[in-house]
Amino acid sequence: MRVEEMTNRYLQRLDERLRAYETALNQTVADIERDYDSGFLNVTEAQWQDIAVLVENIAQANTRMIHEASESVRADGEVSGSLLNLLELAKHFATLDFSEAPLIKQEAKA
Structure with missing residues (x-):
C-alpha cells in the first residue's frame, strides 16, 4: 500500500471521528x-460563562483551556446529565491524537 493511500485512509477515518464528535x-x-429552559438544569452565572468558554475552546481545539474550563464548571457544583456529557466530550476533544504515525503504521500492516 502506498503512503498516499495510507494517509488518505487515515484522514478519512479522522474526518469521520471528528464529524461524529461534532454531532x-x-x-x-x-x-x-433544553434542560435549562425546562428547569432541569440549575447552573450559576459563573457556570454558564465556563460552559460557553468550554464549548468555544472545544471548537478551537485549545487543549489547555478545555482542561481549565472543565475544572471551572466542576468547581461551582455537582454536574450530571447533559452537563456531564459535555464534560466527557470535552475530555475526548482534549485527548484527540492528531498525529498520523500510529494509524499510518496500523494501515501499513493491513
Missing part, C-alpha cells in the same frame, strides 16, 4: 439548553 457536541449543547 455529539451539537446535540449535547442542545440538550443543555
Whole structure:
C-alpha cells in the first residue's frame, strides 16, 4: 500500500471521528439548553460563562483551556446529565491524537 493511500485512509477515518464528535457536541449543547429552559438544569452565572468558554475552546481545539474550563464548571457544583456529557466530550476533544504515525503504521500492516 502506498503512503498516499495510507494517509488518505487515515484522514478519512479522522474526518469521520471528528464529524461524529461534532454531532455529539451539537446535540449535547442542545440538550443543555433544553434542560435549562425546562428547569432541569440549575447552573450559576459563573457556570454558564465556563460552559460557553468550554464549548468555544472545544471548537478551537485549545487543549489547555478545555482542561481549565472543565475544572471551572466542576468547581461551582455537582454536574450530571447533559452537563456531564459535555464534560466527557470535552475530555475526548482534549485527548484527540492528531498525529498520523500510529494509524499510518496500523494501515501499513493491513
